[in-house]
Amino acid sequence: MLIRRLASLPLFVLLAGAGARAQLAPSPDAPPVSHAPAQPEDDQSVATFKIQSTLVDLFFTVKDHSGQLVPHLNKDNCTVEEDKQPQKWRNFAAENDLPLTLGILLDTSGSQQYVLPLEEQAGAQFLDQVLRKKDEAFLLSFDVDVDLLQDFTNNAHQLARAMNKAQINTAGGGGTGIPGLGGGTVPTIGQTKGTLLYDAIYLAANEKMTQETGRKAMIILTDGDDQGSRTKIQESIAAAQRSNAIIYVILIADTGFYGGFNMGYSGYSAAKKLSEETGGRLINVGNNAKKLSEAFQQIQDELRTQYVGTYTPTNAKMDGSFRHVAVSCGEGTHVQVRKGYFAPNAGEPEKRPGQ
Template identity: 35%
Template sequence: MAKPMRARFSRRQLLSSTAALLCASSRLRGQDDATFSTEIKVVNLLAVVRTKKGEIISGLSKNDFTILENARPQTIRYFSRETNLPLTLGLMVDTSMSQHRLLDAERSASFHFLDRVLRENTDQVFLMQFDMAVMLRQALTSSRSQLEDKLAYVDTPTRNELALQRGGGTLLYDAVFQASREIMMSQRNRKALIILTDGVDTGSDRTLSDAIEAAQRADTLVFSILFSDPGAYDFSLGEPNGRRVLERLAKETGGSFFEVSKKQSIETVFSLIEQELRSQYSLGFVSDQPVRVSEFRTLQLNTKLKGLVVQARDRYWAQR
């Protein structure tokens, strides 16, 4: 007789416990719904401020800036002049045949730049090369030695590789698209791509607009460096105006365009990029416009001070 009593008691206990769990689950779901409905999405911008002569200005405060989103004023909630924020960099090197005679200089300048800029255990860098294919030489790392080792292997295609591909190619747009979508999208630090190329794309599946949009969605600046060899044979049948391509990549992502010339060496260009990275302002706002549909929204960051020019991206992807 004792066993049935225990069994009946057990069933009552089970029913009581189940009811309690359902009530608790209901309360938890209510908490989850409340959390979801009040989720705060911060829109972050990185900016550099210059005089009209190009001199970088530091020392500005939050009150010196204004932000418009879709032409509507927004309140700047977060502001920092700190240059110690973690940095995620992508170093991307054009290794098509037109760049063959420039690679030694590119490798040397790249390593010295990383040696000065990279803070081990704080910053991360990946190394990518592109020609008739896109190749990730080194995944994200904080190790200078790993990057130096992999830079040594950045080179133009062999004759056998060219023969297999029936000629050359420069998948610039594909490289920017892949770097942005597959690497930068998941990163949450300051993000920038540094691209060494003559700007001529041949053979990419993606367009220039695709590449720019991917970088914008990943909140990634592009520093484009036009480095061309006037004596190189033109293997390409692609976009002839490399300058125009690289200027667009930089301008529409909030980065900068540079050109290596007799007056400005590759080492000088890297020094200018280093200075810019160390002089960025970080600003953030929470939009007062609900995101009902995922879309691009325009941004306009200005300073209240006369005679200064603000360099920042002009739109962002508002994710629902």
């Protein structure tokens, strides 16, 4: 398919949808939906609720002290607080078969030259294993541009073909230079570009994830460094939180690339912030192929061993504020859940946070 060049236009043009150039457009495919029959309120699936009042959906995993996933919990085992105020579960269930929407974001900047083949091989294997009949995934690459390599599809082989066509892009500097450090001319609109990580997350959340329902996750393969995004890191996190998309960051880097330029590797802290605040996780694999495969397996296990809890917040104000959320499932356990959500604004169409 035609690769869609995104970052060559200002963000407001990309998001407005009125320009003549191609962009991250809504998927032509129907979004994943649940066809489960209606059940009593205490047991019914979160995907069958009707939007009549503000409900908050939380997708999360629970692990024990050794890092093993904890199955078979119920609403009596876990508590939820919003802004430190106890809330009451309206719904709680272990869900391993709700439709899954995935976004694969692939760093194709110059620093990834020698690890890109590892990413392509392991990523293709992961997609082949994880995608089920009702699931969908799309593929983005980001460097000095943000490109939609494959729109939503359930076809793992189609995604793998698109991934294998990904190429390192340093804006004319080849695959061995850093833009701005002898890596070639950098196309600029207001500021220098290099690796548009935060722009890619922002666009993926707003243009692809927001329209979907059910479980949503972005898997980002990157060294964590951003160079030149118009979007700030907190703005990209907020976009992911608004779309209820979990972010997993697989930190993969050719460390020799950085040492050769006497540059400090600074991607870890940003990657950790992106993942933890959205309920995901950072997995550091270096440039080790075995660790990369294991990282994908861990993500697959977590996505297939999730709980979904729903509650009606006691704070009914529709003021657009950020509400902090905490879930606890007993001593000795660790809950992996997003840090909060944005309440709807008065006058906006009623919509559940997380849909």
